[in-house]
Amino acid sequence: MAYLQHGRNALRQIIRDTNVQNQDRLMQPLLFACQGVRYRKLEVILTTSIEKLGKAGETVRVAPGYFRNHLMPKLLAVPNIDKFVHLIREQRKIYQPEEEEVQVVAKTVEDKTKEYEKAANRLVNARLVLRRFIDVEKFRARATKDDPVELRSPVTKDELVAEVARQLCVHIEPENLYLPTPLSTFGEFEVPLRLPKSIPLPEGKVHWTLQVKIREEQYLLFELAKWDHRNQMSREYLSSMSDDAIYHHFKL
Structure with missing residues (x-):
């Protein structure tokens, strides 16, 4: 009887918790409606050029995890805020002068x-x-x-x-x-x-x-046959080969 009473109490607790969850969903519909919304991307400034992402000094949008785990620890990018924008602009003027456009002159x-x-x-x-x-x-x-x-x-x-x-x-x-x-x-x-x-x-x-x-x-064919003693190439086989084939085979 003790086991039966314990099972009934556990069942009542499960039903009570389910009712509470249903009430929470009704009380906070906006919270559960926003669970499927994806994360918002962050705007960052690249300090170095990264393939398929952008050049140094450009502002790009990346995932928060990519910025937090890869870009920020390696100092490849900084958040897009005013102080970093000014800092990156000044550093590029000092350490990386403006690239001159290469003009391709057509041949006359x-x-x-x-x-x-x-x-x-x-x-x-x-x-x-x-x-x-x-x-x-x-x-x-x-x-x-x-x-x-x-x-x-x-x-x-x-x-x-x-x-x-x-x-x-x-x-x-x-x-x-x-x-x-x-x-x-x-x-x-x-x-x-x-x-x-x-x-x-x-x-x-x-x-x-x-x-x-x-x-x-x-080149005498029998001398070539002696030279290639490992393969034991016969005279008849060498006679059937073309000149280019003999040249490439013996690397003459």
């Missing part, structure tokens, strides 16, 4: 012409060197014939454009090269250039040309 036609002329003279006075790997035995066998040795991978316009950018630091387009067919033999060549007529030709030159030299790199 004369400046562009001078740059083109300088690049064109570099193309004319330089010589582009490319190399191809060959099999010495096959090269000797073909050397006895009248026809020249043809490259397994001829030199194309795109390769010349890439080599000009790499060796001469001049950027040209494939349309600037007159190359009807790729270069498929060893030797020296003069590749005509198609440049604007406004660029004056150097003295003694009738037209623009690019000096290209393709030289052979003689």
Whole structure:
């Protein structure tokens, strides 16, 4: 009976507390209506530039917790009140002078012409060197014939454009090269250039040309196979590889 009486008393207390809470809600409706209102952001002045927030000296609105836990302990921002506004303004005048606006001056036609002329003279006075790997035995066998040795991978316009950018630091387009067919033999060549007529030709030159030299790199395949003894690459596998693949594989 004692346990039953204790349970009844506890139940009455719970019901009484529930009624009191309901009365409080009726007595203070504004208090419970404002429970869903979010916090108000604070206006602060940044002392340093922060990415995605603002520059130093600007006034921004941040959450109170972000200002209290991150910005204020690290002195990255101060409250937006009169004394801090004046202090930040004076400090920026002393330690950080006003940034001068950088004016971008557009290049004139004369400046562009001078740059083109300088690049064109570099193309004319330089010589582009490319190399191809060959099999010495096959090269000797073909050397006895009248026809020249043809490259397994001829030199194309795109390769010349890439080599000009790499060796001469001049950027040209494939349309600037007159190359009807790729270069498929060893030797020296003069590749005509198609440049604007406004660029004056150097003295003694009738037209623009690019000096290209393709030289052979003689490496015996069986010597390469001995060199790469870890992979035990066979002679037949090396024969099937292109020149560029052999070059990049052995880092020659």
